[in-house]
Amino acid sequence: MASAAGNKSKEIETEILPAIRVYKDGRVERLMGSPIVPSSLQDPETGVSSKDIVISHHPSISARLYLPKSTQFKPNKLPILLYFHGGGFVIESAFSFLDHRYLNLIVSEANVVAVSVEYRLAPEHPLPAAFHDCWEALNWVTSHANSNTTTEPWLHHHADFKRIYIGGDSAGANIAHNVALRAGVEALQGKANILGAFLSHPYFWGSLPVGSEPNEGLSHLHARIWNLVYPTAPGGIDDPALNPLGPGAPSLATLGCSKLLICVAGKDALRERGVWYCEAVKKSGWQGEVELFEVEDEDHAFHIYNTDTHNAKHMITRIASFLV
Template identity: 55%
Template sequence: MHANTLIAEIPNQFGIAIRVFGDGTIERPFNTPTVPPSSQDPKTGVSSKDITISHNPTISLRLYLPKLKHPHEKVPIFVYFHGGAFYFETAFSQLYHNHCNTFASQAHIIIVSVDYRLAPEHPLPACYHDSWEALKWVASHSTNNATHAEPWLIEHGDFSRVFIGGNSAGANIAHNMAICASDEALPNGVKIYGAIIIHPFFHSSSPVGSESLTGEQNISYLIWNFVYPSAPGGVDNPLFNPVGPEAPSLERLGCSKIIVCVGGKDRLRERGIWYYEAVKESGWQGQLELFEEEDEGHDYQLQKPDTEKTEKLIKRLVSFVHHHE
């Protein structure tokens, strides 16, 4: 423990997730170890590599390429935003690396996993800026004049099937990217085909369902004020409350289909259902699905990757990606 003053600490379901000290030192006790990319993962055959697409600010990505059926094969692209409440975890952690290897292999897709900047060093909305820049960078590869051009995307990416998604805070980011895509065109006219919203992290000043704790007693409230202390509207900021007074209509979501996934034992379950119902009632014209695993908690697909329940979720997401074929 540091001798200097403890300024802030935020808990999660396992204990204290982050500590901030007066000298600027930050501890993230629950970050999982980082791992390097692999030229070919021994379990899945998926290849991965890291690339930095911007140095000011620094925006890095980890790309995953499945084993191809032939040298000129084109496969869907999935731009993925990791979870971690906006302030911990990374695209390079073992937890997310293993998950992306599995999903890239089973769904037979290219994954672009975004390592956006974290709070509190970089308060929100930095992560949204980074994620939109990454999405624009991916879309720029639909022609051959991309900056920092990536051959995997140019040679094997199917830009008619670009998906976005994430878990928890990453699901929140994915939602906001779909909103951005309704306001600002991606390069070369690329459209987001589908969004995968897993255990999304949303909140509002009004409780939903069986939520009883409001204000500073609610962990979501504490986290939001920690990661975005200057947020206009506080927890009702449109980035956190997608149906708040200043939020753009969900009718404008810039994609063709969405799947919302919830866990029956997840603290955020009712917010996920709330979001699903709000999209359904908004007049949005896309295809909307809900998937619930009743006996599982938050991010079980990451914490328990080798279980039947996780396999069931992955299969459902594979079907979501490929069902039109």
């Protein structure tokens, strides 16, 4: 029996390289992802302060909060950004090096209060778990809007709840889209509203190719990832959560924010979907302001992997200028 169990622990159930390997005994091996780093009361490069908090124990939802250096000198009210990290719903963390460095830069340049959500990852917690976690995190943030309590003093003292933004990269951008749709039909705690959302290199896909995409159907990497992270999705890879124009998808006119920034990269395999999504929003009858921002000759999430390049700095500046 022990030998059989040992053999099973070595048998691979699913493998999506170079990101993740799932074994038949349920063990998950993450092959990518930057290391976890601690929060800091004052980042040496940006002066941004950060700390980790628990939003919920059941389910387990936590976050890393960020305050810009400006708050050290006066208790001014600043826009608030609820951020959702990328990683295909399977890797990375709100506490990882790449996202911590990126949020420090965004918070410093935009002069905002940020809440980076640590949502549950698939395949241990398949979708829609991440969607639920991020919705709960948004409501936790907005619950401070009309409250006299100091549940979280950084929000109570420094956040302007008339300027709430959500945003994310890749899978995080997919989450931002789905959260914005839900906010369009369901009231938030504190009677708050989302002012804007940015979607960087959004993870959208579907069974039919868009633009110059290859016609690979279920064999494409993006389809395989989706089937791993959301095996019970009612519409498969055309489920509205992945394909915003799929069968039965809600109208994009119901997006619950007033302005939208879509960022794409010229060499990114998801570029066509980002452009397509932007045009679909414009044609939907949505009453907000939507803008497409493209950086040519760059690939997926380039601005997170290497923040020191001219193009990365340009993109971070553009996102920061959106958060006003």
